[in-house]
Amino acid sequence: MINLKKNEILYFALRNNKLKVGLAVLLLFVVLTIVGPLLTNYPPMDYVGPLSAPPSSEFWFGTTSFGQDIFSQFVHGLKASFLVGIVGGGLGTLLGMLVGFTAGYRGGMVDEALNMLTNIVLVIPTLAVLLIIVAYLEVRGIFIESIFIGCTAWPWAARAIRAQTFSLRSRDFVDLARLSGMNSLKIIFTEIAPNMMSYLLLVFILQFGGAVLIAATLDFIGLGPTDAMSLGLMMNNAVLWGALILGIWWWFIPPGVAITAIVGALYITNVGLDEVFNPKLREM
Amino acid sequence: MLKLDDISKVYKVGTFGGQELHAVSNISFDVGDGEVVSLIGESGSGKSTIGKMILRLIPISSGAIIFNGVDVSTLKGSKLKDYYRNVQGVFQDPFSSFNPIFKADRTFSILRDEFFSEISSPDWQNKVNSSLEAVGLNPDQVLNKFPHQLSGGQLQRLLIARALLLDVQFLVADEVISMLDASTRIDVLNLLADLKTRGLSILFITHDLSLGYYISEKAVILYQGCVAEMGATEKIYNNSLHPYTKMLMAAVPRLDKKWEEAAVEVDLKAKGSEFTGGCVYYARCPLPAKDESCARDRPPLLEIEHNHFVACSKL
Amino acid sequence: MSLQVENLSVYYQTLKGDVRALEGATFTLADGEIMGLAGESGCGKTTFGKSLILLTPPMKYVEGHVLLDGEALPIWDTERMNPFRFKEVSIIPQYAMSALNPTRKIGKMISELLESRGVSYKTTRPELKRRLELVELSHDVLNMYPIELSGGMKQRMVMVLSTLLNPSLLIADEITSALDVSTQKAVAKMLVEFRDRQFVKSIIFITHDMSILYQIADSIMVMYAGKLAERASTAAIINAPRHPYTKLLISSLPEVGVKYAEKKLTGIPGKPPLLLDPPTGCRFKDRCPVAFEKCLEEPPFLEVEQSHFVACWREFEEYA
Numbered sequence: 001m002i003n004l005k006k007n008e009i010l011y012f013a014l015r016n017n018k019l020k021v022g023l024a025v026l027l028l029f030v031v032l033t034i035v036g037p038l039l040t041n042y043p044p045m046d047y048v049g050p051l052s053a054p055p056s057s058e059f060w061f062g063t064t065s066f067g068q069d070i071f072s073q074f075v076h077g078l079k080a081s082f083l084v085g086i087v088g089g090g091l092g093t094l095l096g097m098l099v100g101f102t103a104g105y106r107g108g109m110v111d112e113a114l115n116m117l118t119n120i121v122l123v124i125p126t127l128a129v130l131l132i133i134v135a136y137l138e139v140r141g142i143f144i145e146s147i148f149i150g151c152t153a154w155p156w157a158a159r160a161i162r163a164q165t166f167s168l169r170s171r172d173f174v175d176l177a178r179l180s181g182m183n184s185l186k187i188i189f190t191e192i193a194p195n196m197m198s199y200l201l202l203v204f205i206l207q208f209g210g211a212v213l214i215a216a217t218l219d220f221i222g223l224g225p226t227d228a229m230s231l232g233l234m235m236n237n238a239v240l241w242g243a244l245i246l247g248i249w250w251w252f253i254p255p256g257v258a259i260t261a262i263v264g265a266l267y268i269t270n271v272g273l274d275e276v277f278n279p280k281l282r283e284m
Numbered sequence: 285m286l287k288l289d290d291i292s293k294v295y296k297v298g299t300f301g302g303q304e305l306h307a308v309s310n311i312s313f314d315v316g317d318g319e320v321v322s323l324i325g326e327s328g329s330g331k332s333t334i335g336k337m338i339l340r341l342i343p344i345s346s347g348a349i350i351f352n353g354v355d356v357s358t359l360k361g362s363k364l365k366d367y368y369r370n371v372q373g374v375f376q377d378p379f380s381s382f383n384p385i386f387k388a389d390r391t392f393s394i395l396r397d398e399f400f401s402e403i404s405s406p407d408w409q410n411k412v413n414s415s416l417e418a419v420g421l422n423p424d425q426v427l428n429k430f431p432h433q434l435s436g437g438q439l440q441r442l443l444i445a446r447a448l449l450l451d452v453q454f455l456v457a458d459e460v461i462s463m464l465d466a467s468t469r470i471d472v473l474n475l476l477a478d479l480k481t482r483g484l485s486i487l488f489i490t491h492d493l494s495l496g497y498y499i500s501e502k503a504v505i506l507y508q509g510c511v512a513e514m515g516a517t518e519k520i521y522n523n524s525l526h527p528y529t530k531m532l533m534a535a536v537p538r539l540d541k542k543w544e545e546a547a548v549e550v551d552l553k554a555k556g557s558e559f560t561g562g563c564v565y566y567a568r569c570p571l572p573a574k575d576e577s578c579a580r581d582r583p584p585l586l587e588i589e590h591n592h593f594v595a596c597s598k599l
Numbered sequence: 600m601s602l603q604v605e606n607l608s609v610y611y612q613t614l615k616g617d618v619r620a621l622e623g624a625t626f627t628l629a630d631g632e633i634m635g636l637a638g639e640s641g642c643g644k645t646t647f648g649k650s651l652i653l654l655t656p657p658m659k660y661v662e663g664h665v666l667l668d669g670e671a672l673p674i675w676d677t678e679r680m681n682p683f684r685f686k687e688v689s690i691i692p693q694y695a696m697s698a699l700n701p702t703r704k705i706g707k708m709i710s711e712l713l714e715s716r717g718v719s720y721k722t723t724r725p726e727l728k729r730r731l732e733l734v735e736l737s738h739d740v741l742n743m744y745p746i747e748l749s750g751g752m753k754q755r756m757v758m759v760l761s762t763l764l765n766p767s768l769l770i771a772d773e774i775t776s777a778l779d780v781s782t783q784k785a786v787a788k789m790l791v792e793f794r795d796r797q798f799v800k801s802i803i804f805i806t807h808d809m810s811i812l813y814q815i816a817d818s819i820m821v822m823y824a825g826k827l828a829e830r831a832s833t834a835a836i837i838n839a840p841r842h843p844y845t846k847l848l849i850s851s852l853p854e855v856g857v858k859y860a861e862k863k864l865t866g867i868p869g870k871p872p873l874l875l876d877p878p879t880g881c882r883f884k885d886r887c888p889v890a891f892e893k894c895l896e897e898p899p900f901l902e903v904e905q906s907h908f909v910a911c912w913r914e915f916e917e918y919a
Binding site for chain 3: 471
């Protein structure tokens, strides 16, 4: 599947500033996620230190008003965010591919029906649905949250993939594949999807970022997982326990900055990758 | 070999599919064994639609396509695959016909997976090489290359070689040389003509009248989805009877004589005329004898002389 | 008006180096002349046409002079070319008809275009309407969106637009290629009429279709691989070509009246050289049936007969 263009892509990839900055920031956080828990001795939920202590050499990010180590919460929260991003974003992309490819390839009535489905899901107020679900589920984990996010975020991916599939479908090589006796599924996966790999990557990155953001929002209003720490939950707790008023800035600034930085870096990476893959966007 | 029996294709257009677009209306003609038939028409004539219907890429609205006595209009599944062993197509844009991220000869390996899964590698290699040689390509120069490394002419030949691999009996060639350079066009055209000697029948779809004359025994002139004139090529070209055919012949730029100073015909309407049920050429027809019966009734295709059919009731 | 081009060379900048798309073009165009610029894809004809009016990156001006009516055209300087564009030199670019803004009514687009050139739409309107009548487009066209027009109508619209300010030189780039046979004839004849009515003084008609050139061009210039191969009157090129490439090209064109069974035509084997690193000497020598040792040296573009220029050693008396 690799062709001579690979070198050209690498060339532009290495020169694109947006790509470099975005990936650097992401890398930083990934390293922090992996290495972080090893750097701290305190589990995130335990009461280990003085209450509301500012950052010090022992507690790098200070403590909460209950005496929990914020740095420890932070790195565990990062892990949770990345998990949601991968699972939720991944599920969203997969569902989007399923709907998008089918609608784009088949066209006609199938397309109309799937479009209607997409629009309905798009319009559903996810918050309301989530509240109802929350009422029935006693214990919620990160996994359930990711599934939920994936199941409600796919319409955007589906639309984008459908549009691309439409345009590829009209190319003669798809007709030739049909004349070769290939069935539709095989054509989609061996002819159309490989042509869209860069596009699918971009869609996944956007879904990832979106999932992190949505998770943070849900956690912030208290609809998040009950059994794990996440960045949004940190911010929720911070506000709940008056950190804003009492000036305990070290409780809500790190998670806030982290979410902004991660999602921002993902979007910048996306723009950079788009420039790399699409020759027309490059500045020569 | 192939017979089109009263074929029509109607598209639903407009909001909520209220209006109908008659791309092809009641077309019938046939192609014999080892015969090259030119399907000539301008844009909007329906010629590509007919090609795609024959290749079963578009469903037929009504009528039947009979291939060697079998109605293939509604085939599916493995029967359709058998049909493709005998009928294949080559399209206009060589670069669109190949998936740009794969090597060009992947198009052969697809055929191997689908049709020749049992064949041994050396046998397959021989088959591929002999097909390539039959189309005038050197296997070393074209195998293992990406489409953008080959020229348009080479790619079109590859596509013809692909059809030969299956040993097809019928080939639909849809504007296959219009995107090629002038110096390579004639070579690919000659190739198609040579293939006749292998017993191949070809439906040569084109808008270029001189190509039709060069290569085919029979010509079908299409206008807005209907047959205007049809029959032996010399008769159509040298003794055009339908007003549309005459207009076409007069408008073709030739290298041996200049255009006559006849009034230049220009279409004033915006594109998209309504389907009235009468003669499709009514609005542009310059015949003095034209009247309301032309606008009301579709003229039937009548045999004016042997092997020369015209659809005009005023002749 | 007259156009004098001397030794014009324009390259394309790419990652891999300079593509020598046009080299050493020298010729003159007389007042009222329609010259056909013929050649296959990649020969440099579109580069040539564009360089006379808008030379922007990735095109790079290398050398040469262009004189329009005795005045030098500063084609290398896009700013200084501004007053010439549309008023002295105009172009109907390839794919012009698909470049019409689909969200603008035609009339609005024209008025915006004219205002941007400092020409009042109101004063030009009567003339615009007269010209629309000439090309048999109704005035309602000004109130329509591009999608409501057929291909032929759009092309005629663009023709009117490009010649509205009566430029001296019109460059028409493949304006008949995407049209049906009947519309092609109408558009080509309209071009001639524009010249006859002095809406434009001279026309360079870029196309790969020699038969259209036979119908309407006064002279033809054939290009191959970025260089001029031959230039002569239409009759001379079609009936008595001298350059081997021209000869092979003409004889490979199928004509109504020629059947495969009776007379099999032949094409030109091989393909044109890549211009990133073009071969030394004559660029056609690898495909030429009469190439000989002298062809390793690049042949100059010389006048071998009255108004008949060729770049081929075999055609120069010493080597015939």
